[in-house]
Amino acid sequence: MxxxxxxxxxxxxxxxAAPEGSTAPARPAPPPRPMVPLPYLLDFFPLxxxxxxxxxxxxxxxxxxxxxxxxxxxxxxxxxPPRVACPKCHGTELTWVDLPERGRIYASSAVxxxxxxxxxxxxxxxxxxxxxxxxxxxxxxxxxxxxxxxLAIGLPVRVEGFELxxxxxxxxxxxxxxxxPPGG
Amino acid sequence: xxxGRSVALVGGTTIPWGVRAATWAELAQEVGAALFRRVPxxxxxxVDSFFLGAAExxxxxxxxxxxxxxxxxxxLAPRRIIQRTELACASGxxxxxxxxxxxxxGLADVAVAAGVEKMNLPSMPEANTSMACVLDRAWDxxxxxxxxxxxxxxxxxxxxxxxxxxxxxxxxxxxxxAFANTNPHAQFYAKKFDxxxxxxxxxxxxxxxxxxCSSMTDGAAAVLLVAGELxxxxxxxxAWIRGSGQYSDFHNxxxxxxxxxxxxxxxxxxxxxxxxxxxxEGIDVAEVHDCxxxxxxxxxxALGFCGRGEGARYVLDxxxxxxxxxxxxxxxxxxxxxxxxxxxxxxxxxxxxxxxxGRVPPERRASDPRWALVHNLSGxxxxxSVMIYEGGTAG
Ligand SMILES: [Zn+2]
Numbered sequence: 039m040x041x042x043x044x045x046x047x048x049x050x051x052x053x054x055a056a057p058e059g060s061t062a063p064a065r066p067a068p069p070p071r072p073m074v075p076l077p078y079l080l081d082f083f084p085l086x087x088x089x090x091x092x093x094x095x096x097x098x099x100x101x102x103x104x105x106x107x108x109x110x111x112x113x114x115x116x117x118x119p120p121r122v123a124c125p126k127c128h129g130t131e132l133t134w135v136d137l138p139e140r141g142r143i144y145a146s147s148a149v150x151x152x153x154x155x156x157x158x159x160x161x162x163x164x165x166x167x168x169x170x171x172x173x174x175x176x177x178x179x180x181x182x183x184x185x186x187x188x189l190a191i192g193l194p195v196r197v198e199g200f201e202l203x204x205x206x207x208x209x210x211x212x213x214x215x216x217x218x219p220p221g222g
Numbered sequence: 223x224x225x226g227r228s229v230a231l232v233g234g235t236t237i238p239w240g241v242r243a244a245t246w247a248e249l250a251q252e253v254g255a256a257l258f259r260r261v262p263x264x265x266x267x268x269v270d271s272f273f274l275g276a277a278e279x280x281x282x283x284x285x286x287x288x289x290x291x292x293x294x295x296x297x298l299a300p301r302r303i304i305q306r307t308e309l310a311c312a313s314g315x316x317x318x319x320x321x322x323x324x325x326x327x328g329l330a331d332v333a334v335a336a337g338v339e340k341m342n343l344p345s346m347p348e349a350n351t352s353m354a355c356v357l358d359r360a361w362d363x364x365x366x367x368x369x370x371x372x373x374x375x376x377x378x379x380x381x382x383x384x385x386x387x388x389x390x391x392x393x394x395x396x397x398x399x400a401f402a403n404t405n406p407h408a409q410f411y412a413k414k415f416d417x418x419x420x421x422x423x424x425x426x427x428x429x430x431x432x433x434x435c436s437s438m439t440d441g442a443a444a445v446l447l448v449a450g451e452l453x454x455x456x457x458x459x460x461a462w463i464r465g466s467g468q469y470s471d472f473h474n475x476x477x478x479x480x481x482x483x484x485x486x487x488x489x490x491x492x493x494x495x496x497x498x499x500x501x502x503e504g505i506d507v508a509e510v511h512d513c514x515x516x517x518x519x520x521x522x523x524a525l526g527f528c529g530r531g532e533g534a535r536y537v538l539d540x541x542x543x544x545x546x547x548x549x550x551x552x553x554x555x556x557x558x559x560x561x562x563x564x565x566x567x568x569x570x571x572x573x574x575x576x577x578x579x580g581r582v583p584p585e586r587r588a589s590d591p592r593w594a595l596v597h598n599l600s601g602x603x604x605x606x607s608v609m610i611y612e613g614g615t616a617g
Binding site for chain 2: 080082083084118119144145146147148149150151152153154155156157158160163165166167175176177178179180186191208210
């Protein structure tokens, strides 16, 4: 079984210094942040720092092992992915809520060929749509823990956060290991 | 319902599709040359407007501002409207719809709608990355989500919900590949795929095998659209645009809802049928978006050719083949012709134009057709685009 979901194991490049002899006006140095291992426009994962996105809290919570999202209390609406404005009432006063960590597979398949750049080493890997328990949310993601052949509609999974090679975080689903051979 | 002036498709062409020893610019030059050969009475200065369907030239060819770039390659200098239309896999049909709207409104009289896509790169993983960013890149693509696993999930749910025989998937691929063997411009023109061979191809995203998936294709196509009163200048056998409908349902996969009931397509088709004053039972020939074999099966149902859950039986019983209810994908479909994203919708319109005039080889010719339908989906079947054409005479 491949431990899919792992990010490309590239070295973390150093932050680029200003070119020598630069005449640009002095500006405060940006806060240090993890650099992506691929050129930015070939990198899939969301930028996660507070100076890059309005939903940095999602990634901070994920780092603590909590999957969360925004909710609009006016519409009693859970968003996915987390947002800065409600698509229904267009209000911007949203609250953060934790999501259930358990769910069941609604549909699943696998990538056996044709993986994008940086994911070739993960092949074969399983993906699926998962209905989270008790909330009206069906999330797409990788499913690890079992071979793709042993996944099925209705199989329980739980969500987990994990760290990418460059220090960012992301999430995936994990299925219980396959039962061993009978009597074994 | 008529919208403004009537609009006629009066000529069109494809070029050889496949893994081409040609750059993006050269594909555009080839299709320009082919269009002027195909419509000998057309002079470049008559073309007042140009609409280019191109899905991802920035990623596949590292080129932006592609409408004027393509116009120059094709020898056109549009003076009224020039624009690119981008709607991923439906970019070509978007170009035709935009040209139609421009002519119907009176903003344009003579318009070329073209599609150009170069997809085969030295680095296929980079090309796959480009395909993955059609989805919500940061939240779906980042998991490794691309079209094959998504449509594989559609197939898994379809087979489970309807207890449908998996052979129906192969039957779609076999039918469309056989039609592609009549189309010299198809990517797989020279390749025979019978059922046994298709079943031996490797799995790409289970249950979909290689033969269930359309290819990465370099290709181009172009059509000429004019105000109705000008049609006779260019052809005796115009195809009249009678109906148009689109529906955009969602984008992130979390909001896909049922994977097997494409209500967005049902709505887009209803709008087009109502506008044209014809129903699914009146359609003689249809070019539908078989990006994957399962797509065509779900489309039979959402377009109203058969009832919900009957799509697998529909293809297995030959109702979408020659002599069936509706001749579906006679040009070879995306499965047989390949799928150069922006060019696909244009090539489907070329086929419809030739079908309505009885100008295709007899092995794929519809019998005395009057009404034709073209469907494209884009992305994860989250957007559907439908157009309806009627055959007829000029003037
Ligand atoms: Zn709201």
